Amino acid sequence: MPINLTEPTELLPVPGMRLGAVAAGIRYKERRDLVLMELAPSASAAAVFTRNAFCAAPVIVAREHLAGGAIRYLLINSGNANAGTGERGLADARASCAHVAEVTGCEATQVMPFSTGVIGEPLPVPRIRDALPALAASLKEDAWIDAMRAIMTTDTVGKGMSRQVTLSGGTVTLTGIAKGSGMIRPDMATMLAYLGTDAAIPAGELQAMLSEAVDTSFNCITVDGDTSTNDACVLCATGASGVQLVSDEDRRAFREVLQAVCDHLAQAIVRDGEGATKFITIQVNSAGSREEARLVADAVAHSPLVKTALFASDPNWGRILAAVGRAGVQGLDVNRVSLHVGDVLIAEHGGRAASYTEEAGKRVMAEAEIPIRIGLGRGTASATVYTCDLSFDYVRINAEYRS
Amino acid sequence: MPINLTEPTELLPVPGMRLGAVAAGIRYKERRDLVLMELAPSASAAAVFTRNAFCAAPVIVAREHLAGGAIRYLLINSGNANAGTGERGLADARASCAHVAEVTGCEATQVMPFSTGVIGEPLPVPRIRDALPALAASLKEDAWIDAMRAIMTTDTVGKGMSRQVTLSGGTVTLTGIAKGSGMIRPDMATMLAYLGTDAAIPAGELQAMLSEAVDTSFNCITVDGDTSTNDACVLCATGASGVQLVSDEDRRAFREVLQAVCDHLAQAIVRDGEGATKFITIQVNSAGSREEARLVADAVAHSPLVKTALFASDPNWGRILAAVGRAGVQGLDVNRVSLHVGDVLIAEHGGRAASYTEEAGKRVMAEAEIPIRIGLGRGTASATVYTCDLSFDYVRINAEYRS
Incomplete structure (x- = not known):
């Protein structure tokens, strides 16, 4: 039983981001386990990854693609971590991105892949490939709850939060989802978090704000001191609202909601920690x-x-x-x-x-x-x-x- | 059940060291819980103590008295750690040493005190004082097994080992005892180890050899990463055999048995670790x-x-x-x-x-x-x-x- 934590029943759509989730049969039966998130062409992205030297193949590829900029899609599977899989794992992560590119028309380097689940087993790429056309066709703005549930592994409840904040140029939305039972179980858990906003924020500033928010939220939780091979936290700013951060007051206000959502998601992971009673x-x-x-x-x-x-x-x-x-x-x-x-x-x-x-x-x-x-x-x-x-x-x- | 570990039934006396153990009623009923070890006037002593900043009162006093040299007695109680006891704890540790001095005729600064047991409760000094005359009268060379058992707290078996080694000047004995269920339970466990030899070794060399042996034995065991407030390991060299370490070969041979005894005692603590099955x-x-x-x-x-x-x-x-x-x-x-x-x-x-x-x-x-x-x-x-x-x-x- 998670401690003072209930699953959200509603999460606000983020204009400029469309999502979908399907059951690809990666490991679980009869549940959604593959998520695709699409970002508007104007979007910027920032991410923080695990510091574990044994990072999983998708972490290596996601980091590489993020450095190239112009990210258009995030592909996330649960049930298989694609970690401890050596060269083959890297090839599988790249192949998954290529399949997203084929179906959507973007470049493979514009896709960031993420995996969470069992360690040391090959990623069933054909199942991902086969599931992608229907997944891409199903994308819509109002599917954060579906995505939240599809990325779960050992979580007992889904974790998510939305906030809106009014800046000098107008009101923007921030929605975030996370999974993880407390940074534990490197083989089957992993901490993953995805946040999106329709504010317009350049990549450099977005990365700085995310790193700062993570420092006192996701980096300040521990269940057992073990850091997963797959941990990642991504923040996307689509710019769809046309609202920029034009003043220090805007920046302060946006930082505040970003911190609040990160704090909530990070603490939710501990509240749902393995065996936690306090x-x-x-x-x-x-x-x-x-x-x-x-x-x-x-x-x-x-x-x-x-x-x-x-x-x-x-x-x-x-x-x-x-x-x-x-x-x-x-x-x-x-x-x-x-x-x-x-x-x-x-x-x-x-x-x-x-x-x-x-x-x-x-x-x-x-x-x-x-x-x-x-x-x-x-x-x-x-x-x-x-x-x-x-x-x-x-x-x-x-x-x-x-x- | 300890893993592949049985209690020794015999430990060799160390000429120049006399020991005794009595039931002082410090916490346990009907078992010995107070040990006195007497060193010949010619003896040198060396010790390694916990690095925990919250070290217990007896650790502070023992370290201080050891620095003064000329140690004649070690006083060890189980059942009460005299830790987290502030100024009063220091006064109690000093008072215990003073009572040993009264009964034996040495100086209070020639006594090293050690405590292991419950944290945060005052040491019942009057019970120690009342038990000391009979304890001092009972000292004998062949009482290592009694001492081994009296210093136990949560241990399921006593831990001890004796070795003899022939050096160029003759054969010397090394006997050691230890207690601890794996450096865990700062409130009730503590790792304590006492080793004695009848070799004649100056204090400086003895300290160097002990520090080296502890580095790869007691400092290389862990049950849960917690370091006790009371950990101590003491090595005494009485010189009663008249045998000195006169060559590199002598030093190598003595170091080897010292390492063997330290390794055995340290690993015995892990083998008897709380709940350990492997x-x-x-x-x-x-x-x-x-x-x-x-x-x-x-x-x-x-x-x-x-x-x-x-x-x-x-x-x-x-x-x-x-x-x-x-x-x-x-x-x-x-x-x-x-x-x-x-x-x-x-x-x-x-x-x-x-x-x-x-x-x-x-x-x-x-x-x-x-x-x-x-x-x-x-x-x-x-x-x-x-x-x-x-x-x-x-x-x-x-x-x-x-x-």
Whole structure:
């Protein structure tokens, strides 16, 4: 059961983008597993990809084609990751793009391919080829919900959000969808997100805004510290509204909705994390630098001991302090460290706070949403990371998945 | 059930060291939980401590007293870690040393204190004080087994080993004991190890040899990546045999037995890891540097996805490659990476090896001892890390521990 997350029933169309989804039989039976997104010729695109050195074939090809500019189509399949497939995988990703080009009349280099699903198995390109004519013929603006559902793998609910914002030139729409059960399962999950807007934004500015938004959203979530081979987040600006970002105020306003949609989608992935029963926000404040704050937040977020204590609703604050202490902050003065869970001050001056009671700790740890706030007493920088607890179901799902 | 590990029934006395263990009632009922080790006045001592910034009060005091030299007693209690206890914890650790001094006639600064057990609760110093006279009166050379058992907390078996080695001046003994269920549970576990020899070795040389031996033994094991607040490893050389290390050959021979005992004790901790059902050796070869090799070995060893696949005996090699890929090695060429599990070549050239069969993978993954060998194709450096799988029991034990 995802934590405080329901599937959207409506997502706003983005003028200048048409979508479609069909059942190509790539792995799943009787469900849609192939998505095509078409961008208006005027569109610009930006993307952020996995940093995993073992990135999948489609990531290599998508990155290459994006660098050439003039992207017209995004092709996304679920059920097969086309990862760990060597030279053949690259050829298959390129062949898929070529098939889109044949059917639509664009160049193969104007197609970005994406795959998510089982690792190490060849992509069934003929099935994709056979499904493309009907898919291309079905494209329409109002199909974001279909696309959202077709890109799911182990997700228990679809993830999407739309926002509109009025800029000096008029109102623009931003719609985004994402899939992923928390960056886990490199073989079967993958974090994928697609955002579209009808604002007119040059590619360079679009890339800068996306990178900034991803930095504090998709790059700040973790279920188990594993980064997929296929992760990608794409933002397209079709320009169909004719509205440009002409002032700092326009840019600020657009950035704000972009951040809101990225934050929602990223947190939705954690809320639907494998076996998750609690949504944890770890905020580290008064750090000497953002890197230092992030180091501490990650150490706490990745600690299996902390995560099992959260699962058990056990106010086992010693585990949190121990994770802070081993994060690798040089010269950390433990006497200046403070720890809050919810509104309860648990530790300060290197030990348990005088005002702390076990009852207060148990009360805040029993919630489904647990905010952890750590002060380092070294400066003014901060960082926030979102994660979930480590439950029996996490082990069950990941141990039993292939067997 | 520990993996291929049984408790020793006999450990050799070390002339110049006397030990005792009593039930002081610190936390456990009807079991010994307080150990005193006495060193001959001629003894030298060396130690390696946790790097956790939130180190426990006894670690601070032990480090301070060791720097002063002339250590005569080690006092170890189980059941209470005296960690996260602030100023009071420091005062309690110093008071414990002062009580040893009163009873034995040494200086308080000649006592090193160690604690392991529950975090955040005050150390019951009066119980230690009351138990000390009988404990000091009971000291004898042949009590290593008693000490081994008294320092246990969540261990399911005691861990110890003795070796003798003949040097140019005669034969010396090395005996070591350790406790810990895999560096996990900062609140209740802690890795503690005590080694003694009757060789005569100056403190500086002893420290260098211990640091070197720990680097590839205790510092190369991980159950969950969490480092305790109380970890310590102490090596004492009483000099009672009168045998010194007078040649390079003597030094090499002594180093060899020291490494063997450290390796055994460190690996014993993993074999008795919380919920462990498999013992995993991760060897990374042909790396550009030892640091790089270690980075990759740690990424694989800490990956919950890899560890749950190992628990399930699932040859899910995509998870191992994905962990290698995200380890942070700059410019890693995935086409040069190779992966063996046992004698089976699983992946090379960025994908599944042509010779690989799922049957062969399943066969090696079904073993209780799983060696994973990763080649990076970048140089000649290597590193080995020992870990265990991630099972239901790990979550159960750590979620239910305090509740």
